[in-house]
Amino acid sequence: MTDAAIEAAQGGHEEHHDVKPVRKTAMWVFLGSEFVFFGAMIATFLLYRNTTNGGPGTELFDIPFTSASSFVLLMSSLTMVLAHNAFENKDMRQTRVWLIATALLGSTFLAGQIFEFTEFIHQGLTLPTSPFGSSFYMLTGFHGIHVAVGVMLLSAMAILSFSGRLYDDRGLNVELIGLYWHFVDIIWIVIFTVVYLMQA
């Protein structure tokens, strides 16, 4: 690392150096690479959606239940953008409220996914049951892990806000976590449409 980069990372010469755009660029690069990751998994699911080895398949899907989960995740994008808006307006109380609301909505989505997986396992669909089961659990499970990471980041942000350590110019700030969270939401929009609705 060069002297200038080290100084920038340590907050030196703050009047000249602002690493915020660099971190934001890194986040967009990360999200772009995540597209390829999820694209591969969705393509794999589509390849194996009918390969059930005589086991359960898409008839297990409970569209009304998954629709409710999808709605919850969609609304979490609203609370996230409201948190970002409040943060930009330096309203820390509102920021905290919307961050906690987003984390709770994300947790609700995760609880729904755990319930769905439990139901499917009881009905005989496990990871090794068939290529359909493997590709379904890998795709939706990895998305769930992304949601879980997001919930942890949001919770950390909310906790930091209580001690006034929610900064705009260092670490992962509300805007960057917001970008990540909305990305998780748009990936679910694709999964919900391609994996659930199109197979219904």
Next chain:
Amino acid sequence: MTTETTEVEELVDSAAHDDHHDEEHLDHPTPKQYWLIALALAVLTGIEIAVPSIDALDGPVGVSLLFILGGIKFGMVVALFMHLKFEKPLYKMLFLVGLAGALAMFIVVLLTFQAI
């Protein structure tokens, strides 16, 4: 070393300047508009959920409609909630390159296995 340091400083300063320029774009939607966008997304989701249960929309018509509705929702979240509509071209390009890469690989995989 001095030349290298100067180049890094210029790059960081330039990026910072761009970002400050972006921050002047305070034309992001208002909280009220965010609620309206969320309402529109909810309505679109409702229509999506109804499509598979409508017999007249069975087959390619229904699938096309689901793609269009999903695409609109995707676009609205990206443009308005992620603020990509208001961002500088670099971020738009990074997003589109990732999206294009995913679509290209998606199509290549399905073609390779003769799934489409």
